[in-house]
Amino acid sequence: MAFLDVQNLTKTFGQTTVVKGVSFAFDKGEFISLLGPSGCGKTTILRMIAGFERPTSGSIEVDGRDITHLKPNQRQLGMVFQAYALFPNLNVGDNIGFGLKIAGMPAEQRRARIDEMLKLIGLAGFDKRYPYELSGGQQQRVALARAIAPRPRMLLLDEPLSALDAKIRVSLREEIRAIQLDLGITTVFVTHDQEEALSISDRIVVMNAGNIEQLGAPHEIYNKPATRFVATFVGQLNTIEATVLDAAARTVSIDGQAATVPALPATADNGSAVSLTLRPEVLSVGARQGNDITLSGTIADVTFLGSVIRLRITLGSNLLSLDTFNDQRTAPPARGEKVTVSLASKDLLVL
Amino acid sequence: MKTNRFWAWLTFALGAAYFIVPLLATFEFSLRMRRGTYSFDAYASVFADPYFVSSFGYSVVIGLVTIVVGVLVVVPAVYFVRLRMPWLRPFMEFITLLPLVIPALVLVYGYIRLYNSSSIIPFTGSALGTDILLTGAYVTLALPYMYRAVDNGMRTIDIGTLTEAAQIMGANQAQIIGRIILPNILVAILSGAFLTFAIVIGEFTIASLLNRPAFGPYLVGIGTNRAYEPAALAIISFIITWGAMGMINVLGRFAPRTSARTD
């Protein structure tokens, strides 16, 4: 029995349908990301789960109870907003205790729960501070504590990291994940940042234009993208133009070299052009065991990223991106150098 | 959500009724001069009154002079305080709030005591002197509004950078203010000017205590002697105020794009 069960959810604003019959179901304790570009409908879904938007049709069940038509304040959910949304007139302790106070918890118990929450987010002793005295990261941690203090049935996170600095973003997302695992609370996380979604989630719903493109664990989404949209939106992707040699045998010609690919589109005829795609990290400079295709090209550009060096390599008519690890003992390759690159034909994706 | 909207509309409707009914009632009253039928006789009577023309003209002139003096006093002060003497700002803010705290009636009492015909500066000793005093009083009255408008205007255009840019190109101080700063805050100044005008044009207390033939005292005189003309004059005054405020709104659209509307 699914804990969060969304069925045929549709939302129309005036003439435009922003969520088009979306269904998904998740188990208790899962961390779910809704990932997609802005305007894909992910935030609208979250706001419908929260109760701020009324679905045009469809239903939302949490823990076997239909909450589609409940008011937001009856749903017992917790939510963290993009811009913190801490109450500026209340200090940290009162912010965290707000939901408890509304629920009528006696002051003493509330005190204990607030202290427990402050310890959980690593801000013990901050209860008398006001929001303006805190950094963005601290404010967002308080917002998280405020959301989970009343022990909500589910936690909703609306791009909670996007207003923060890059470094804090990474450390806070790890912290959020640790707390979520610790409490075992079912969490729905909305983000447009694929790296964030990949690193934090149990499962990801990739959305585009109001539809689900793919639903799966992070490694499934990354390794086996179901659609071209998913493949390009999640992670970097190279495209190689190839010519079909024999559709039945799944052989193609890449830059004059024959290769057998895992699959070909049904429409591919002998002699027609196909686009093959592959991740930057499956390409290697020079030969490597298991790589059955070797191509030669010229380095067009070198980007030094620290532990990783990203090369852009011209291969005939194709421009490929390739990541290699930085080797402290040798200088990075230079622009204009001739290189050979190799890849395994089984890593080629046909979309 | 539905009920929320209902209460919003209800509140708005009640508020609107309170503000619109007196205007309609006044207008209706102003048309009743001729028995048994509506007419614009009251308006005709007002415009035919030579005292209307003279007192209104007097107030317009005083209003314009007030605006000019106000701008000359406020603009350079705000500019230099913002640019060079930020430590004076709290003091400026305090001064410009005073006219909102000290009633105009008290101030004019102070003027009459201080600047009477036997004092060092006998403003009230002559008609011209009293006119000058009246103008000074009006500048004071409008000070909070003029200051706020100009200060807002200067905040939005970052006068520090503009001034430095002009200095590097060799402009002198007068050129900077005249050619760079003033044109950029013109809209803000005009907003303050129209507000000043709206305040000055019907002002009664100070003008009547200084015995000047202004529009405000004229209105009170009409109020005690006539029945329908006051209503007509109220409508005329409302239209004048509306005109001044409407100008501020129109000007707001021409303000520098970064500016927060000052209306």
Added chain:
Amino acid sequence: MTNTASPRRIPWDALAVAPFIIFAVMFLFLPTLGIIGAAFTDRAGSFTFDNIFGLFTDQILAAYWISIRISGASAFFGALIGLAIVLAIIRGRLPAPLRSAVMTFSGVASNFAGVPLAFAFIATLGRLGLVTIVLKFLGLDIYRSGFNLLSFWGLTLTYLYFQIPLMMLTIAPAVDGLKKEWNEAAQMLGASQFQFWRYVGLPILWPSFLGTLSLLFANAFGAIATAWALTGSNLNIVTVLLYNQIRGDALQNPGLGAALALGMIVITSLANVIYLVVAARAERWMK
């Protein structure tokens, strides 16, 4: 040009600020100090408290009291009603064009004070006013049931015509500053709309509300033109009393007149001091 040799540059700063300072001294400080001085001076020119003691007569105290009541009531109701209308327009999501029209109208109405306002209310709620006549036609004779435009409530009702818009103009930016997310966060934590306003919305608006309240109070307290045009010299409010004193020494004691004016300054200052103290406590959470 040897700038280094002759450091006599024109002191623009001082020249530019001087008129402002001179103006403030001539038209604000000196007159006020003059009044304060006169309030403590007897006819012979020596220091005295007699003028201050002289204020404690029934007539003068009554005048102060009526003024305070009218200013307090019109400020209080003006602030409440003004806030309600602003909330209805901004939070009730009424159409945007309506909002800008209302704000423009507020700019006009807040400046539509003084004599013309009195005329308008005479034409509306005077004995021959349209509303009076219509209500009488409908069977409600407001004057027979005790209403009088020249009374406490009549004057308060009239003052509201500029007090409400003034409140709306000053409080609108604060209401705009209330973030939608605060309301949503409160709802997610189980709060009703009432609870949101009780614990979050109104406390955030409170300092601005108080500030405007004291402004409205001073605004009404110093007003005279409307009252004068409505009632002539009949109404015993402190501004009318002082006006008569300035005009013709009605109290037959210039020192007492100065004391009366000083009392007005003290009361409006007090309103501001109370605001500053309360706001400082309510604003702990502000930067």
